[in-house]
Amino acid sequence: MSDVILEIKGINRIYKDEDNTVEALNDINLSVKRGEFISIIGSSGCGKTTLLRLIAGLDKPQSGKLLQSGEEIISPDPSRGYVFQQGGLFQWLTVEQNIAAGLKARRVYKENKHKVAEYIDLIGLNGFEKSYPHQISGGMAQRVAIARALINDPELLLLDEPMGALDSFTRADIQDKLLELKRGNNATMILVTHDVDEAIYLSDRIVIMTPRPGKISEIMEIKLPHPRHRGGVEFLSIRKNILEKFHMASAYPEPEYRI
Amino acid sequence: MRISYKEPSPNKGRLNINFIAVILFTIAGFAAAILANIFIPQISAGVKIKDYTFGGITLNINSAYRLVLAALIALYTAIGIFSAFDKDRRKKYKKRAQFRFAAGIALALWDLFGTKLQLLPQPFFPGPAGIIEAFLSESGFVIQNTLYSLRLFAVGFIFGVAFGVGTGIIIGWFPKAYYWLTPVLNIAGVVPAVAWMPFALTLFPTPFTAAVFLIVICVWFPVASLAASGVQSTPKAQFEAARTLGGKTSYLVFHVAIPHAMPQIFTGINTANAFAFTTLVMAEMMGQPGGLGYYINASKVWSAYYKVFAAIIVMAVMFSLITKGIGLIESRVLRWQRGLVK
Ligand SMILES: Nc1ncnc2c1ncn2[C@@H]1O[C@H](COP(=O)(O)OP(=O)(O)OP(=O)(O)O)[C@@H](O)[C@H]1O
Numbered sequence A: 001m002s003d004v005i006l007e008i009k010g011i012n013r014i015y016k017d018e019d020n021t022v023e024a025l026n027d028i029n030l031s032v033k034r035g036e037f038i039s040i041i042g043s044s045g046c047g048k049t050t051l052l053r054l055i056a057g058l059d060k061p062q063s064g065k066l067l068q069s070g071e072e073i074i075s076p077d078p079s080r081g082y083v084f085q086q087g088g089l090f091q092w093l094t095v096e097q098n099i100a101a102g103l104k105a106r107r108v109y110k111e112n113k114h115k116v117a118e119y120i121d122l123i124g125l126n127g128f129e130k131s132y133p134h135q136i137s138g139g140m141a142q143r144v145a146i147a148r149a150l151i152n153d154p155e156l157l158l159l160d161e162p163m164g165a166l167d168s169f170t171r172a173d174i175q176d177k178l179l180e181l182k183r184g185n186n187a188t189m190i191l192v193t194h195d196v197d198e199a200i201y202l203s204d205r206i207v208i209m210t211p212r213p214g215k216i217s218e219i220m221e222i223k224l225p226h227p228r229h230r231g232g233v234e235f236l237s238i239r240k241n242i243l244e245k246f247h248m249a250s251a252y253p254e255p256e257y258r259i
Numbered sequence B: 001m002r003i004s005y006k007e008p009s010p011n012k013g014r015l016n017i018n019f020i021a022v023i024l025f026t027i028a029g030f031a032a033a034i035l036a037n038i039f040i041p042q043i044s045a046g047v048k049i050k051d052y053t054f055g056g057i058t059l060n061i062n063s064a065y066r067l068v069l070a071a072l073i074a075l076y077t078a079i080g081i082f083s084a085f086d087k088d089r090r091k092k093y094k095k096r097a098q099f100r101f102a103a104g105i106a107l108a109l110w111d112l113f114g115t116k117l118q119l120l121p122q123p124f125f126p127g128p129a130g131i132i133e134a135f136l137s138e139s140g141f142v143i144q145n146t147l148y149s150l151r152l153f154a155v156g157f158i159f160g161v162a163f164g165v166g167t168g169i170i171i172g173w174f175p176k177a178y179y180w181l182t183p184v185l186n187i188a189g190v191v192p193a194v195a196w197m198p199f200a201l202t203l204f205p206t207p208f209t210a211a212v213f214l215i216v217i218c219v220w221f222p223v224a225s226l227a228a229s230g231v232q233s234t235p236k237a238q239f240e241a242a243r244t245l246g247g248k249t250s251y252l253v254f255h256v257a258i259p260h261a262m263p264q265i266f267t268g269i270n271t272a273n274a275f276a277f278t279t280l281v282m283a284e285m286m287g288q289p290g291g292l293g294y295y296i297n298a299s300k301v302w303s304a305y306y307k308v309f310a311a312i313i314v315m316a317v318m319f320s321l322i323t324k325g326i327g328l329i330e331s332r333v334l335r336w337q338r339g340l341v342k
């Protein structure tokens, strides 16, 4: 019996300025089981980042509740790791020190020192341990950001388009690493992505959102067994299905299989 | 990893004839100054040449002056040989050759008009050998005053920076502190520190502590205001990243806000450094029992302008060494910025 790790109940988040009001999230309900992999897809501005920030505890909803294992989320916690849409690495720390930041912040660095090298291996940045963020490529920086979030062993990992800047090989590599991690640590992951293939390849469920106001329009369960084959018949039919939903929602069809 | 690309130099590792000529040219000016000092007789009668003995070595102003020139020659020859084996260093050395040659010639002319002929208005403009007399006749006193200045500077500057960084961070972090302290900082900051001298002298037990106080407040202002602005300009996203990693307030302050503010803190420190030199010398001239400013004042009373020049030379050397030292610390602390900003 799989327990519920995250419950989102009737969330509303409205951004108000003097002259305009944006309903970023409108009545969001979602319940995530431990060990589940959830992807959130939807066009730009539909509230994906807003939702992730609320789950992280970086922001508060106007109404509704977020519960982690039954307890209300009120502030950020290392049990919920966050990989930011834009790197967010500390410029004054080396690759190695950035990865170790979580350990130092929690004051558990001494006993976990060895983990830093493990994560450098994991993201394949050997030889760049002493480099500063501005000296490595955008894709490398994004990998460091992932390692930095992973080193705390979060039970819930929130990833906001972490692979946008990566080439397809590194991306496939990291996707497999995420699956491996999910299986090994029974970690729960929520991934925001614009890549439908990525969402299908990784997810147990895909949450499709629509903008203005930001709403969940559909939740699709992907029942394919792992490892999934990107060229498989079922894979392709799911992809077609998702893309058609988007084409219906948007005015004109998109040339690429990207949203 | 810092990647610097160097052009392969064709004659790397060889001391070629051209560069030897550059070295000779560099030192030729100083050599000419030595020869001028030896062969031009003392024409004006206004200069008395006394002998000073240091541990068995007897020097007069001329032999001491030649010794200084010889030291310069040795220094520039050594730098030249050291630079000969690297293309960039050779280029830099070659670029400075003209200036160094001219400096030697200028010294020779100064020696001629200042000491040998005494055509410059006396006693206001002594020759270079005349200035050296200050170091010969009262080296102990000069050193004692230099150390006094150095100690005053070090104590005042270190306390000022510590105090400035501390209050700057508090002002940058707590909106309440910003509200109440910024006006104080701005008003106190525009007043030259020496204006507080009369208060300082009555409030503090010794002239030394009074001068330290003046240096502390003149350093405090730029360091505190720049540290505050550095802390305030930390992007929210960086704090959020730290919080999701489990960072509490102390981590946010010491591992996010302060490192982020470091470049600005150093801008403040560099500004403060210049302020501190001025305050130091003025404070010393206004009532200290020692220091180079005091030495200048004391010498002026006796119209010993050569001593004033000597003190100015010591200040120039001391202050540029301090500035260099701070620059070294800065480039070490901010090494993560290398290649990020120009
Ligand atoms: N801090 C804010 N202040 C005002 N409006 C905001 C703020 N953050 C987000 N919004 C608005 O809320 C809506 C949702 O933004 P959000 O960043 O969640 O979109 P997103 O789905 O992550 O988009 P993208 O795919 O481009 O990253 C947008 O219309 C945006 O303009």
Ligand SMILES: [Mg+2]
Binding pocket: A048, A049, A050, A085, A160
């Ligand atoms: Mg976003």
